Amino acid sequence: xxxxxxxxxxxxxxxxxxxxxxxxxxxxxxxxxxxxxxxxxxxxxxxxxxxxxxxxxxxxxxxxxxxxxxxxxxxxxxxxxxxxxxxxxxxxxxxxxxxxxxxxxxxxxxxxxxxxxxxxxxxxxxxxxxxxxxxxxxxxxxxxxxxxxxxxxxxxxxxxxxxxxxxxxxxxxxxxxxxxxxxxxxxxxxxxxxxxxxxxxxxxxxxxxxxxxxxxxxxxxxxxxxxxxxxxxxxxxxxxxxxxxxxxxxxxxxxxxxxxxxxxxxxxxxxxxxxxxxxxxxxxxxxxxxxxxxxxxxxxxxxxxxxxxxxxxxxxxxxxxxxxxxxxxxxxxxxxxxxxxxxxxxxxxxxxxxxxxxxxxxxxxxxxxxxxxxxxxxxxxxxxxxx
Ligand SMILES: [Zn+2]
Numbered sequence: 001x002x003x004x005x006x007x008x009x010x011x012x013x014x015x016x017x018x019x020x021x022x023x024x025x026x027x028x029x030x031x032x033x034x035x036x037x038x039x040x041x042x043x044x045x046x047x048x049x050x051x052x053x054x055x056x057x058x059x060x061x062x063x064x065x066x067x068x069x070x071x072x073x074x075x076x077x078x079x080x081x082x083x084x085x086x087x088x089x090x091x092x093x094x095x096x097x098x099x100x101x102x103x104x105x106x107x108x109x110x111x112x113x114x115x116x117x118x119x120x121x122x123x124x125x126x127x128x129x130x131x132x133x134x135x136x137x138x139x140x141x142x143x144x145x146x147x148x149x150x151x152x153x154x155x156x157x158x159x160x161x162x163x164x165x166x167x168x169x170x171x172x173x174x175x176x177x178x179x180x181x182x183x184x185x186x187x188x189x190x191x192x193x194x195x196x197x198x199x200x201x202x203x204x205x206x207x208x209x210x211x212x213x214x215x216x217x218x219x220x221x222x223x224x225x226x227x228x229x230x231x232x233x234x235x236x237x238x239x240x241x242x243x244x245x246x247x248x249x250x251x252x253x254x255x256x257x258x259x260x261x262x263x264x265x266x267x268x269x270x271x272x273x274x275x276x277x278x279x280x281x282x283x284x285x286x287x288x289x290x291x292x293x294x295x296x297x298x299x300x301x302x303x304x305x306x307x308x309x310x311x312x313x314x315x316x317x318x319x320x321x322x323x324x325x326x327x328x329x330x331x332x333x334x335x336x337x338x339x340x341x342x343x344x345x346x347x348x349x350x351x352x353x354x355x356x357x358x359x360x361x362x363x364x365x366x367x368x369x370x371x372x373x374x375x376x377x378x379x380x381x382x383x384x385x386x387x
Contacts, residue, residue, distance in 0.1 A: 001037045003117050006375055010110035014090045014099040020074040020137045023051045027073050031055055038117045045149045052134040054146035058154055059116050060124030067381055068129045068160040069112035070336060072136030075101040081362035096365040104359035107366045108163030108352040115378035124385045129157055136336055139302030143336040147344040159315035162337040163352030165359055168373045170319040171350035173330040176263040176306035176338055178273045181299040184255040187291040197251030198287050198294040201244045204255040210279045211237035227264035229330045235263045265308035273300055305338030314347040322380035
């Protein structure tokens with residue numbers, strides 16, 4: 001099979017409706033087969049349930065100092081979105097490539113796969129590695145297994161490029177994230193007998209007020225240098241959904257909400273998660289003193305480390321040299337980059353084609369010019385690895 005162009009690979013990838021809730025194995029099968037057709041062995045890291053897999057591969061000599069191209073294979077759903085074209089077919093119109101995932105981030109995936117195949121035919125002095133993950137769009141948690149597998153097996157790369165859409169700017173930092181699903185269990189009595197009941201809503205409000213107090217505290221503090229580039233330059237705690245109760249005159253038996261935290265580099269998401277759990281336990285103990293069996297169940301949903309800017313790190317130097325971008329960029333969205341940094345100890349930046357504003361939208365698109373700039377970037381990486 002002749003090598004496909006990046007655009008032809010993009011057509012293939014977008015045709016797999018690899019929504020996070022579904023299996024990504026058909027897409028992985030195709031990538032694995034395509035790479036194998038070009039003499040490139042790849043390795044799967046299966047999900048615990050077996051319905052999904054990460055994939056990694058390497059071309060070039062098995063020595064340290066290479067580059068990892070990191071992309072995710074999953075996309076967000078199209079349910080309820082008004083698309084003008086079939087989201088699972090790439091349509092080129094007015095200099096744009098429309099389709100689910102074109103921007104976030106099958107455009108970068110296609111470039112990375114094409115670069116790997118081209119790299120296999122070139123005399124590289126250091127390797128090019130591909131890291132293709134699942135479940136990025138549902139909290140970036142799964143990639144930890146992929147990072148561990150690559151660190152264990154492959155020679156250590158000098159730089160990781162996470163190709164999330166950044167308009168090919170070099171993004172050196174983002175906040176981390178924590179999500180905690182909370183379910184307060186109260187005890188129902190007529191509200192006229194308030195002290196004998198436990199209102200799940202009123203008790204939840206204590207935990208939410210704790211979050212408000214932390215925000216006020218964080219805001220009042222002078223930001224640490226690593227946090228100062230962000231807006232706002234402090235860790236935020238937020239409850240965006242809440243439901244509970246049955247009637248205005250019954251102490252609520254149930255209240256459910258989700259607490260989300262956006263943690264600045266330099267602070268530890270686990271510390272914040274543990275602080276919330278400790279406060280929940282304190283409130284639960286007080287609830288149980290009134291009536292046994294009550295309390296707040298707190299179920300951590302995700303925990304994503306921040307991407308911490310590395311002053312003059314290898315990934316930053318490489319990406320700046322190839323893109324010519326010397327600006328300072330931190331972003332508000334999360335990526336898998338923090339795990340590469342924290343778990344793998346890799347120097348990591350985010351740099352990829354397209355605008356995050358188009359991600360997750362109906363009529364998601366990638367500018368052809370961005371796709372071409374991304375391909376130039378890949379050529380630069382190959383030239384660098386061959387030098
Ligand atoms: Zn993405």
